[in-house]
Amino acid sequence: MSFHLARFILQFGISSRTASINSSSGYYHLLFNPNKRKFTATAIPTAQKSSKEELLVVVGGGAAGVYGAIRAKTLAPNLDVLVVEKGNPLSKVKISGGGRCNVTNGHCSDIKILAEQYPRGHREFKGSFFDMHGPADTMSWFTDHGVALKIEEDGRVFPTSNSSSSVIDCLLSEAKHRGVSLQNRKVVSSASVEAGGKFLLKLEKRTVSFVENVKADYLLIASGSSQQGHSLAAQLGHSIVDPVPSLFTFKIADSGLAELSGVTFPKVEVKLKLENILRNTPHLTQVGPMLVTHWGLSGPVILRLSAWGARDLFSSGYKGTLIVDFVPDLHIEDMKSILNRHKHKYAKQKALNSWPLGFSLTKRFWKYIVDREGLIGDALWASISNNSIVSIAHLLKHCAFEITGKGQYKDEFVTAGGVPLSEISLNTMESKKCARLFFAGEVLNVDGVTGGFNFQNAWSGGYIAGTSIGELAAEATLEEGIL
Numbered sequence: 001m002s003f004h005l006a007r008f009i010l011q012f013g014i015s016s017r018t019a020s021i022n023s024s025s026g027y028y029h030l031l032f033n034p035n036k037r038k039f040t041a042t043a044i045p046t047a048q049k050s051s052k053e054e055l056l057v058v059v060g061g062g063a064a065g066v067y068g069a070i071r072a073k074t075l076a077p078n079l080d081v082l083v084v085e086k087g088n089p090l091s092k093v094k095i096s097g098g099g100r101c102n103v104t105n106g107h108c109s110d111i112k113i114l115a116e117q118y119p120r121g122h123r124e125f126k127g128s129f130f131d132m133h134g135p136a137d138t139m140s141w142f143t144d145h146g147v148a149l150k151i152e153e154d155g156r157v158f159p160t161s162n163s164s165s166s167v168i169d170c171l172l173s174e175a176k177h178r179g180v181s182l183q184n185r186k187v188v189s190s191a192s193v194e195a196g197g198k199f200l201l202k203l204e205k206r207t208v209s210f211v212e213n214v215k216a217d218y219l220l221i222a223s224g225s226s227q228q229g230h231s232l233a234a235q236l237g238h239s240i241v242d243p244v245p246s247l248f249t250f251k252i253a254d255s256g257l258a259e260l261s262g263v264t265f266p267k268v269e270v271k272l273k274l275e276n277i278l279r280n281t282p283h284l285t286q287v288g289p290m291l292v293t294h295w296g297l298s299g300p301v302i303l304r305l306s307a308w309g310a311r312d313l314f315s316s317g318y319k320g321t322l323i324v325d326f327v328p329d330l331h332i333e334d335m336k337s338i339l340n341r342h343k344h345k346y347a348k349q350k351a352l353n354s355w356p357l358g359f360s361l362t363k364r365f366w367k368y369i370v371d372r373e374g375l376i377g378d379a380l381w382a383s384i385s386n387n388s389i390v391s392i393a394h395l396l397k398h399c400a401f402e403i404t405g406k407g408q409y410k411d412e413f414v415t416a417g418g419v420p421l422s423e424i425s426l427n428t429m430e431s432k433k434c435a436r437l438f439f440a441g442e443v444l445n446v447d448g449v450t451g452g453f454n455f456q457n458a459w460s461g462g463y464i465a466g467t468s469i470g471e472l473a474a475e476a477t478l479e480e481g482i483l
Helices: 063-075 091-099 111-115 135-144 164-178 227-235 300-308 310-315 332-345 363-373 386-397 453-482
Strands: 018-023 026-033 038-043 055-059 080-085 149-151 156-159 181-184 186-193 199-205 211-216 218-221 241-246 250-252 264-273 285-292 296-298 320-325 399-406 414-418 437-439
Touching: 055 063, 055 211, 055 227, 063 080, 063 164, 063 218, 063 453, 080 186, 091 164, 135 149, 135 156, 135 453, 156 164, 186 227, 199 218, 218 227, 218 453, 227 414, 241 310, 264 300, 285 300, 296 300, 296 399, 300 310, 332 386, 363 386, 386 399, 437 453
Parallel strands: 055 080, 055 218, 080 181, 218 437
Antiparallel strands: 018 026, 026 038, 149 156, 186 199, 199 211, 241 414, 250 296, 250 399, 264 285, 264 320, 285 296, 320 399
16 A cells, blocks of 8 residues: 655754745745744645655554654655554543543643652653653643643643543644544554664554555554553564553442542542552652542542552552541641640530531541541540540541552553663654664653643653654655755
8 A cells, every 4th residue: 555645845944043945846934943942844745756755654543643643744744654543543532531631731840840740750751851842832732723721720731622522633633634644443563674774564454354564664652551562662672661550549448438438638648558668668658639439549649649659559469558647737746736625615515516627527527537436426525535535636647548459540541661761762752772663652661640741741752753753754855855
């Protein structure tokens, strides 16, 4: 089959901010921003076709793959770009954020703070990765392409339409406009490198017995956490860190807690204790909102903790102890004093119906604490002993829950594992083991906490890979034109 699309010639003039080039076949205009190293190019198509056909194959039609394909095609309109997707394109974008698509996070302008949102990748991402294409760049890109965005109080960025279709339609429309070819229901089942440096790829149709061989000049693997991408990477010389689940809820065997399903806590501190982890790991302590579910505990703070503890939880069989501080802004001695003052002020009231408002607890949860402490339901505050006061304070500061397993986080699935970051160059996303092989997104051993950070990794990686490929392809075209 042929992937011959309209051919363009793109020439770079980066010494000045704006360069115009006249040629016998048309007029070309190039914009250059020296601060961001970003190019925006528009060109009048020429009827003349290059004798050197170059092809980029992108494995994976998700956020990273489509974004990277668009970027490469924008910089090198002469390059044929084929995206191969085994399912429906941008399927994860569709379900993310409850169908709203959490595009990125708008509260992390500092690269070091942003990098800390990645349990795998926090050290490497403190370099130039997000400086080349960060959250602000992502928001600008979508806004410039017609998707109005909003930043919510917690920093999550969504389209103002509250529909992931706005993001999907934008990406697919831009891909079509640029001339990116998208084929779904196919898988790239094998990859090898020929003597001349081209990639020999085997494409198979998922529904019928159909195989075709394709030769590509560039290969971008952006297949997410699927085994397909890991297999191709291994075939091309890469090692793979075995993937394990990340971003999940905790199952808790506590009938009393199950009765609190739906209760939320704006701010708690949680610590994860595992038998196989004896050292004190700072990242296994997190602070944030928590939600009680009918199976256990969820919410941003639990999801962040599950991400940082993903590998340790996997090796422990998802068994451990969770220590929750329900009043993290108060010292335990202050809490004892507050409880004692409350006891004397409301001595004739039932302990079950009266509690310090400064603790910001719901009646349902206060009943849980009273029951767990073993107090009789109609006991008056006057009868509460000093020992019980100390015990209640300690329970609110160090409430232990036994983790019996992991749940799921809605329909979203994130893994820790993949191609090690040490095996690629983050400033180009090119493999250190195989020339013209690039990676982007979750196929790498990178995962972020909840809040738009996993998509930002996809946009950044896809953009950098697409830029690298596009510049190489444009340079090849320019050199051929000179010769």
